[in-house]
Amino acid sequence: xxxxxxxxxxxxxxxxxxxxxxxxxxxxxxxxxxxxxxxxxxxxxxxxxxxxxxxxxxxxxxxxxxxxxxxxxxxxxxxxxxxxxxxxxxxxxxxxxxxxxxxxxxxxxxxxxxxxxxxxxxxxxxxxxxxxxxxxxxxxxxxxxxxxxxxxxxxxxxxxxxxxxxx
Numbered sequence: 423x424x425x426x427x428x429x430x431x432x433x434x435x436x437x438x439x440x441x442x443x444x445x446x447x448x449x450x451x452x453x454x455x456x457x458x459x460x461x462x463x464x465x466x467x468x469x470x471x472x473x474x475x476x477x478x479x480x481x482x483x484x485x486x487x488x489x490x491x492x493x494x495x496x497x498x499x500x501x502x503x504x505x506x507x508x509x510x511x512x513x514x515x516x517x518x519x520x521x522x523x524x525x526x527x528x529x530x531x532x533x534x535x536x537x538x539x540x541x542x543x544x545x546x547x548x549x550x551x552x553x554x555x556x557x558x559x560x561x562x563x564x565x566x567x568x569x570x571x572x573x574x575x576x577x578x579x580x581x582x583x584x585x586x587x588x589x
Contacts, residue, residue: 438465441465442465442466442468445468445469446468449468449472457469473554474554475556476547476554476555476556477558477568478540478544478555478558479565480540480557480558480559481559481560481561482560482561485561487529494518497512497513498513498514500512540555540557556568
């Protein structure tokens with residue numbers, strides 16, 4: 423199941439209350455799940471409180487900003503081969519450049535705001551001190567080391583169903 427909250431995409435508008443209901447139902451019906459993205463804004467701390475582990479991927483802005491801009495322009499031109507947006511969602515020039523919820527504006531104003539928020543959360547709930555948040559930053563080495571450890575741990579566990587994914 424994929425739940426998608428994206429108020430910046432035309433044709434893909436889901437109200438905050440509807441999204442909150444979908445997430446609440448999903449969490450009640452599934453014990454094992456993975457959430458990708460930063461969905462705290464529309465659902466408050468619902469997912470945070472239900473999570474056992476939170477991985478904060480914190481790459482340098484210079485690493486992901488060019489990728490985000492390139493991907494956005496591919497979407498504008500409808501050339502995204504992976505089809506990474508849900509059916510019926512699409513980017514428009516107006517949504518990308520002239521909408522306060524656009525991914526470009528989020529990149530400019532949201533990166534630093536989220537970084538401060540997660541840094542505060544990390545201070546009180548750091549996995550290295552028994553908490554649930556783990557920060558993985560840098561240009562990729564921290565991620566590769568962490569991912570190798572996850573693979574070792576996962577070898578003894580059954581795989582999660584592929585439908586258990588919330589974005």
